[in-house]
Amino acid sequence: MTLSRRAFRVILPVVILGNILVALTIYWIERDNIEQAEIAQLSRQMERLKTLFDEDVEFTRNLVFLLRVGDAVRSFVREADDSFRATAIGVKVQDGIEFFSAGAKRFVSFAILENDLSVTYYFERSDDPFASIPLAQLDAARALVKGSGPSSNEFAADEGQPLLIHTELIDRTTFSTAFATQRQSAIVLQSAVRPHAFLKMKADLEAHYGEAVTIARNLARTGDGFVATATLLPHLEAGLRLSEAYLSERFRPLLLTLGAGCLALSFASIGLLLFLIRRTITGPIAALDSRVTDVLAGRRQSLDRMTGAGEIERLSTNIKTLHDQALDTLAKVQEASWTDSLTGVSNRLRFSLLGGSMLERAERAREKLSLLFIDLDNFKFVNDTFGHAAGDAVLRRFTDAVKDILAETVADGRSAEPPLLARLSGDEFAILLPETADVQQGQSVAAKIVARFQDGLAVGADNFSVSASIGIACFPDDALSFTELISCADRAMYRAKAVGKSGIARYSREFAESEQRLEQIKGELRRLDPDEEFSLVYMPIVSRQGVVTKCEALLRWSSPRLGAVSPGEFIPVAEANALFSKVDRWVLDKAVGDLRALQAVFGRDLVLNINISAAELSSRAIVDHAVEAIRRHGVHASSIELEVTETFAMKAPARAKTVVQSLKEAGFRLSLDDFGSGYTSLKQILEFPLDTVKLDGELVARIHDAQGKLALSSIIDLCHSQNCQVVAEGVEDRFTQAALMLVGCDLFQGFGIHRPVPVADLVSTGATAGRPTCLEMRGVIGH
The missing domain is CATH 3.30.450.20 (PAS domain)
Structure with a gap:
């Protein structure tokens, strides 16, 4: 058997098998893309339907x-x-x-x-x-x-x-x-x-896709094969499947093209290899073999180009070319595995490797490093509103701007080595740079970045309201390992966001103390006896005539271990750890039990306002508990006004709307609390069956400027058009109350009206004053 035939027998199955594997890989990737495109097209058709x-x-x-x-x-x-x-x-x-x-x-x-x-x-x-x-x-x-x-x-x-x-x-x-x-x-x-x-x-859809459009109640989206559904009515949905026959028709051209390409490429590859072997394996091959062996053994890095026109020289040239291409491909693969494809900067893997090396060098040289953890504010809004193409453009523009800032830092000559910039994920970036004795590099770079995007980020003719929140942690002051350093900077970044976004926060040990405080609060909430540690105070709400028409129940917590804990501290902890029901149910039972005593002071028409967590509106359990509470204490539901914050309909609007409607049908009054504090949607006033809207104190404070007064007047008119009373919170003086009266506000609440006091104080005052107005009570109880 000739050498050519031996080579042919070896090459033929390898090349064909390799090309088949490549073709199959491409086929399955493109098949998935085609199927996803068909599903997306079908979803759009269902939306049109x-x-x-x-x-x-x-x-x-x-x-x-x-x-x-x-x-x-x-x-x-x-x-x-x-x-x-x-x-x-x-x-x-x-x-x-x-x-x-x-x-x-x-x-x-x-x-x-x-x-x-x-x-x-x-x-x-x-x-x-x-x-x-x-x-x-x-x-x-x-x-x-x-x-x-x-x-x-x-x-x-x-x-x-x-x-x-x-x-x-x-x-x-x-x-x-x-x-x-x-x-x-x-x-x-x-x-x-x-x-x-x-x-x-x-x-038309049924004819095109060869499947019937199913219209029924509660379609099963998994198991029955529906790839696109549309809610026609709250109780009615339409769904459509993609049949295997339809998809097969879409896949057939791809399969034929790849099959023909695989055969053509296989025969072309085999022909080329046989040609090269036939031209290069004759003659003396010992020298070439030695050089190739040296390369494989690592004794040399490259092959020298051999001169001459013989077979071995041509073989040497081809092997050298293949070797160089392999090295170039290896370098490109390594670069791709370390580089973020969108922005061109280092990715998380490379940042971790290079950052660890920088930390080791800094430790040996006893130098300091600063790590800046950057998160883009409002980036999700840009993605959701303008699309992912706009979001990608924002990320690239942000990266270019940060590179310019870092280039200025390097040009100053203060850095011992260049800063390291990486995109960690999504809209999160990190910068690792050395600190110098005379200048705080990290703080300076962070300030420049925040200032650069203070007025938004310009991409072409568009300006997006994207800013940067930055957390800074230092080695070795805050952390001794790279992983811990990232974690500290990450926590500092969240602190910067909590303060108000577009800012800088430096990690400190106070963060750990704050987290420890939250853990203590969570532990105490789990084990406390509400009757022993919780108490309620009541803040009167007055009408335009100064008569107390409502009282708001406010929770106070005096812990034997933690002391007095403000609601602003423990309510978010309760909601984040599924402990809100324990708090809400105690407050509801206790407040409803005090209603008769309050009505004895202010009259039978007094309405008691009770706050419930927005998380309660995810299930009907709060409805059953509220109904049971009024039944047990023998009071009317119309005397109870349940207050929910304006964020209650953000996460599950349909479920929240159902629970709110159930509370309304049970006879309870409903109030929207903290209106205007930052999450408000006027749609909530229009869609939900509210009786009262409570204006947030910060919104009320704007009554003293012309624009604020005009805005408040418009908001109050909108509420009145929906038959909602308007309560102004945070009224601190008579001048503010008078200004609010002029724009149509109905009720008033705040320290300028009356401070919150226990029910016993209100009852004792009522016994001496005989159902006093709030103005009378201020003289008796104190302002």
């Missing part, structure tokens, strides 16, 4: 609303003459429906029903002049009448044709949404459409 459905829902809701607020339906309901109502006024109702539906060539119906489901009026925009109300609409009306809500949306089938129905219970006197006490006398207004655009797109 939901949008079409929402448009029909909005159409039916607006049709009922416009007819309800207009004169035609109101006149129709109130007209006693059946003949006149059916002809003249009924035509006006029909004209209103036709006007609102103008241009929409589709089925539209409108019905007015009595509470017993008898049909007073029905109009259907269809080809059937003698049409009667579909059974699906009657079923929807019956479900609303028997239920507890004021309105409903239903997607039902009418003789095989889908029908989207909106139904509302309306008070026949005021023509507004019927309350619970008005349901028995309410009338039913109902509109329905056939969602043709929705159904057409649904059919």
Whole structure:
């Protein structure tokens, strides 16, 4: 057997197998990309499908609303003459429906029903002049009448044709949404459409993907294969699967291309290798073998290029080229494994390796190092609002700016060695640089970075509100190992964020003491007996006439081991460690138990305000506990106003809304506390059934400047439009109270009104003053 044939037999399976493995790797990577792209496209299609459905829902809701607020339906309901109502006024109702539906060539119906489901009026925009109300609409009306809500949306089938129905219970006197006490006398207004655009797109999707769009309650997203879902109604979802046949069609071109490429590349590689072997393995090969052996043994780093035109010379040239390429590839791979691909600076791995080496050199030379841990403020907002492309541009621009600052530091000639910059993850960066005796390098660089981005970060023509929060830790003052140094700087950075972002915090041992204090508070909260250590004080809230109409229960904790602990310290610890229920339930029981004593002082109409943790609104347990508390103490729910902070709807808005609605249905009053402290969404005032909005003290303090007064006036007008009382917190003097009265504030609370005191002090004052106003009490108890 010739040497060429031997080489062919060796080369053929290796090359083919290698190319097959490469092709399979590429195939599975691209297959996953194609599948993810199809899923993303399907998700967008489902969103468009939901949008079409929402448009029909909005159409039916607006049709009922416009007819309800207009004169035609109101006149129709109130007209006693059946003949006149059916002809003249009924035509006006029909004209209103036709006007609102103008241009929409589709089925539209409108019905007015009595509470017993008898049909007073029905109009259907269809080809059937003698049409009667579909059974699906009657079923929807019956479900609303028997239920507890004021309105409903239903997607039902009418003789095989889908029908989207909106139904509302309306008070026949005021023509507004019927309350619970008005349901028995309410009338039913109902509109329905056939969602043709929705159904057409649904059919198009089914034809395109070869799978039916499933519309049902509570679709299972795992196990049943739904890759894209859309919530049509709170109780109704639509979902679609990607069939294997559909995906196979998308994968087939890729498979054929890679297969052909694999074969072509395999034959080309084999042909080239056979050609090189045939040209280079004849003749004397001992010298070349020796040199190659030396390279493999590490006795030399490279191969010399051999001169001449013989086979061995050409083989030497090719081997040298392959060797150099391998070294270059190895260097590139090593560089890639150590470099952040987006910014081009060191990644966490390289930062750890080089940082550890810098620490060892500094320790030997008895020098100091500073580590700056940098986090970009508001970066998540940029990513979520402007997209990841904008976020990547911000990261690159930030890196370039920091490089310029570090280059200035190196140019000053104060650094013993150049600073080390790395991107650790996401929007977190770190800088390790040596300290000098005359200048605090870390503090100086940090100050320059914060100042550079104080007014935001400019990327092209755009300016993003991105700033930097920086924590600084020093070796060996704060830590003796690199891992500990990063941890200290990280904690200092979070302290800088807590102070107000866009700032610098230097690590100190006080951090450890603060963390130890939090651990002590957590331990004491777990083991304490609330009856022994907790107590309540009450702060009166007065009306514009100075009469006490409400009292807020405030928790105080006197620990035998920790002393007096402020709510600002232990409430966040309780919420972060799932201990809030223990605190809230004690406060609720104790405060409800004191209500009768407070009402004996201020009158039976006094409302007691009790704070509950926003975390309580994640389950219905707080509703059951509150109902049990008022039942046990024999008080009315309407005398209790539960206060939640404005952050309560941020993490789980749907669940929080359900719990808040349950509390409202149980008869409790609801108050939004600390409005304007930084997280406020006006949507909460508009969407949630609030009775009171309490303005934060910092917002109230702005009453003394013109812009602040105008803003407060607008906020109070908005609250009044939603039938909410407005309480001003932090009222410290009569001048502030008078200014708040001028902009329409209803109630006032603060040390300038009355300080919080135990219930016994309020009761003893009431016994001597005889249900005093708050102005009288200030003279008795003290201001």
